[in-house]
Amino acid sequence: MTLRRFVSCRFVSRSLVAASMVLAVSFVRADDHKLSAVKKGPEGLSPAIEKLLDTNGHQISGPDGPVVEVWLLKGIEVKEKFKPSALQQYPLIPGQLLGAMRISKAADDYTDFRGQQMSAGTYTLRYGLQPQDGNHVGTSDTYDFILALPAKTDVKTTPIKDFRELAEISAKAAGSTHPAIFSLLDPKTASKEAKLTQDDFTEHWILSLQSQAKAKDKAVDLKIRLVVVGKSEG
Numbered sequence: 001m002t003l004r005r006f007v008s009c010r011f012v013s014r015s016l017v018a019a020s021m022v023l024a025v026s027f028v029r030a031d032d033h034k035l036s037a038v039k040k041g042p043e044g045l046s047p048a049i050e051k052l053l054d055t056n057g058h059q060i061s062g063p064d065g066p067v068v069e070v071w072l073l074k075g076i077e078v079k080e081k082f083k084p085s086a087l088q089q090y091p092l093i094p095g096q097l098l099g100a101m102r103i104s105k106a107a108d109d110y111t112d113f114r115g116q117q118m119s120a121g122t123y124t125l126r127y128g129l130q131p132q133d134g135n136h137v138g139t140s141d142t143y144d145f146i147l148a149l150p151a152k153t154d155v156k157t158t159p160i161k162d163f164r165e166l167a168e169i170s171a172k173a174a175g176s177t178h179p180a181i182f183s184l185l186d187p188k189t190a191s192k193e194a195k196l197t198q199d200d201f202t203e204h205w206i207l208s209l210q211s212q213a214k215a216k217d218k219a220v221d222l223k224i225r226l227v228v229v230g231k232s233e234g
Helices: 003-030 047-052 163-174
Strands: 034-038 057-062 065-072 097-103 121-129 144-150 180-183 195-198 205-215 218-229
Touching: 034 195, 047 097, 057 205, 057 218, 065 218, 121 163, 121 180, 144 163, 163 180, 180 218
Parallel strands: none
Antiparallel strands: 034 057, 057 065, 065 097, 097 121, 121 144, 144 180, 195 205, 205 218
């Protein structure tokens, strides 16, 4: 090989590496999501629920703009002296109202954790536990999850204790026969300040935060880690 050909090959090789690096950076930036604060609650909630909602919410935006916003209730009631187990990580009651979410009109491909398409609009959020029926093994790291319900249908603040009723109302949010669900992760590592991170393995975007809660009359912190963007591979 002549010196000229050797230099030319090295130049082409370096150019290809540089181009690959640019494409890699572009790919990362294209998938980037950001977290920002929201100071006003969503429209469409019942007056009873709106009264309990903390208007300080969290907006998740993607490359094309806002995707989804999440609000929690003020002073969420939690179980006193709760000890987490393999079957339940969160000190909550199934069917308990936790907050609300609003899906942006620009997010035309937004899905729940199951991959079900969800329309733009306002939804209430309630806590749930996966049924122990063998049909949900491996779909999530925990049995804890959140169900989204249409705000125009879910108007009361009391828990919906009948899981069948809860699931049927939530299914309307996804326009299917399966409830619209969002995975909750082990809360122990939740950050004190609201934070959005991406899991490199699953590519899920996780909202981590601590909310002021109460166990009877005692003020406590409720740690939450919620998959806000991404779906199960199971």
